[in-house]
Every structure is written in structure tokens, then in C-alpha cells.
Amino acid sequence: MSIFGKIFSKIFGTAVPVPPPTDEAAPTAATPMQPTSTTVASVAASERVDVEVKLEAMAAANAQRLNWRTSIVDLMKLVGMESSLAERRELADELGFTGDKQDTATMNIWLHKQVLRKMSENGGTVSASLLD
Numbered sequence: 001m002s003i004f005g006k007i008f009s010k011i012f013g014t015a016v017p018v019p020p021p022t023d024e025a026a027p028t029a030a031t032p033m034q035p036t037s038t039t040v041a042s043v044a045a046s047e048r049v050d051v052e053v054k055l056e057a058m059a060a061a062n063a064q065r066l067n068w069r070t071s072i073v074d075l076m077k078l079v080g081m082e083s084s085l086a087e088r089r090e091l092a093d094e095l096g097f098t099g100d101k102q103d104t105a106t107m108n109i110w111l112h113k114q115v116l117r118k119m120s121e122n123g124g125t126v127s128a129s130l131l132d
Contacts, residue, residue, distance in 0.1 A: 003081075003091040007115060010079035012049050012123065051116070051124040069130060072112040091115075 001009070008014075055068055058078050066074035072091075076083035088111060089101050095114045101107055113131065120126040 002094050003087060004094050004115065004118060006081060007076065007079055008119065008122070010081070011051060011054050011119065047123060049124050051119050051126045052130065070112065072108045072115065075112065075115065 055075075055078060059066060059068060062078060064077070066078045068075040068078045072088060073083040076087070081087070085104065088104075088108065091111055092101055092107055095111065095118070097107060097110055097114075099106055099110065116126050116130050120131065
């Protein structure tokens with residue numbers, strides 16, 4: 001299962017294939033990475049999951065104080081995943097990041113926004129403040 005698929009399944013309780021990358025908001029580089037899959041699963045509107053509520057409940061039950069609202073590292077930790085640089089770079093490849101993966105601050109910000117955006121596109125309700 002893809003890294004995004006693992007994050008998705010921890011929050012939604014179901015698996016989803018890696019959605020295709022979007023070019024919007026992605027920093028550019030000379031050699032763009034290719035996505036690993038272009039299949040997208042969609043969830044009916046009546047089955048939408050409130051991502052923020054789910055993550056808040058997970059945070060309340062977690063002994064660590066994690067800033068999942070702005071940090072991809074903390075978001076990955078919150079759902080019980082490894083948040084190493086290698087894992088984040090692999091996630092960046094999956095989601096189509098085309099920027100410099102040595103610039104981890106830019107990559108991490110992009111990843112956080114993309115993960116939440118992809119959840120929103122695939123059956124999650126995510127507040128606008130988390131998508132900006």
C-alpha cells in the first residue's frame with residue numbers, strides 16, 4: 001500500500017489507491033517525478049468523513065502534543081506512521097512533488113497541503129483553513 005493510502009486508511013478506515021498529482025501549488029524543478037498510480041477512489045457524498053473531527057479525536061487520545069494542523073511530520077505521527085525524511089520523500093514522489101526534495105521545509109509544507117487536499121477530493125470534509 002502506498003504511503004498516502006496508509007494515511008488515508010488510518011483516518012477513513014478504508015484503503016484508497018494513490019490519487020494522481022495535481023500541478024497546482026507544486027514547486028517546479030528541472031525533472032518532475034512521475035506518480036506511481038493514477039487511480040482515484042471516490043466516496044459518495046453521504047459517506048463523507050470529517051477529517052478534522054477524526055484527527056482531533058486521535059490527538060485528544062494521544063499523549064504527545066502534535067501540531068498535525070500544520071506539520072506533515074506530526075500528522076504522520078498522529079496516525080501512527082513513520083515520519084522519517086525517507087518516508088516523506090517517498091510520499092512526495094507518490095503525490096507528484098516536482099520541487100527540490102533537499103528543501104525539506106518547502107516539501108513538508110507542500111506535502112501537508114496535498115495530503116489534506118487529496119483527502120478532501122476523496123470523500124473527506126476538510127475545512128478551508130486547513131486547505132489554504
